[in-house]
Amino acid sequence: MQTRLSNEALTIVTIAMLSAASILTVLAVASLAPEPCPATSQKYSFTIVSTLNGFNDSKNHPDQPWPIMRVNRCSTVTIQLENQDTSQAHGLAVALYANSGVVAGPGQNAEVNFVANRTGEFKVTCTIPCSIHPSMLNGYVYVS
Numbered sequence: 001m002q003t004r005l006s007n008e009a010l011t012i013v014t015i016a017m018l019s020a021a022s023i024l025t026v027l028a029v030a031s032l033a034p035e036p037c038p039a040t041s042q043k044y045s046f047t048i049v050s051t052l053n054g055f056n057d058s059k060n061h062p063d064q065p066w067p068i069m070r071v072n073r074c075s076t077v078t079i080q081l082e083n084q085d086t087s088q089a090h091g092l093a094v095a096l097y098a099n100s101g102v103v104a105g106p107g108q109n110a111e112v113n114f115v116a117n118r119t120g121e122f123k124v125t126c127t128i129p130c131s132i133h134p135s136m137l138n139g140y141v142y143v144s
Helices: 002-032
Strands: 043-051 068-071 076-083 090-094 098-104 109-115 120-125 139-143
Touching: 043 068, 043 090, 068 076, 076 090, 076 098, 090 109, 098 109
Parallel strands: 043 076, 068 139
Antiparallel strands: 076 109, 090 098, 090 120, 120 139
8 A cells, every 4th residue: 555655645745746848938938039129221241252261261260250240139240251262162150040051053152041139149150061171160140
């Protein structure tokens, strides 16, 4: 009889703990959602030029973030990728906002557009392995 009560009590405690864990998980996931953005007319436009020297000469900025773009939260952001490299394609991705990125063929342009609805640091990288690729992995968009 004692063992049966212990097993029932253990089952009830386990169910209660799993229910509490589920509720905490739902609350944690909900807290990751950004606050809604009010209507804003603030816009930022950037041009990133890709050449055999990287993004905006990022080859000449080793071991430091480059290029750096700073915007306010809830702003509309446009990043124009201008590929001046006539021999190979380059890509542009922004973590969270444009994970898949865009590709500009040799001598072509591409554009990324997004609303910066989360604050933080968001990595900017080239999405195409190329001869200058290691120098094109350290850009950032800073959203405050």
